[in-house]
Amino acid sequence: MSGDRCVFCAIARGREEASVVFEDDTVMAFMVLQPVTPGHLLVIPKSHAEGLADLPDDAGLRVWAVAHRLGRALRLSGLRCEGVNLFLADGEAAFQEVFHVHLHVFPRFAGDSFRLQADWRVHERRRLDETAAAVRAGMAALDADPR
Template sequence: MTKAELIDDCLFCKIIRGEIPSYTVFENDDVKAFLDISQVNEGHVLMVPKKHLTNFFDYSAEDASRFMQCVPEIAKAIKASDPRIQAMNITSNNGEIAGQVVMHSHIHFIPRWEGDGIKFFTRNNADQYDEKKYQEVCDRIKAQF
């Protein structure tokens, strides 16, 4: 990636350019991975593409291939770094309503271990769906391919 593919006022573009310091754990031509300043759990890492992409809705197939291929390697390195790590949340918030704060695509690697106190909440709405409703939703999405 080239510096021309970055933008001036983006926090993560500034980190990629070295204008803001980071604790970089991995870097190649396509991605940079560094410690998240919040450290939800010790070893919390962010992986960002070195091309400014707002979120996954902006990705081409080539962007995804170049960026996503690094996920397993980074996850394995984080897990191997601390014997407490038993699992990991690998997440991305895409868009402000989904909780994205920095509008430069990024993936969170949040190490997890028994008793770490982190709670991720979801809800189960299965009781609001029947076969017809599931099929309607499925067909609506399938039609977009």
């Protein structure tokens, strides 16, 4: 989806409504329409980036810096907040539904309904070392990419 048909781009341009919490030249943060818990926010880059591969480093750093600050603000907000989750889904397999990078920031508390289900078994060191080597190879490929 291009920026022309992207709901988050429309919000960033002021063409769609949003309950904005923070905005600067690079990013915007606003309330989620269907929050996991009260205080659930999205932080987006204002320029369209479908996924992490499309997100310039400087914009990504700003998204995370603002999310960090908002997470701290949630704890001081008076909203029920015993913890904070930062969640970013990159790609359809990761359950990304709106294809414009967005970082969820939401308060957590005992008894809330949010759950992540996975196979949490401990893996053997050999397997972890092999996986670490694959990630290091990916990092080397990024370093070699002239972009």
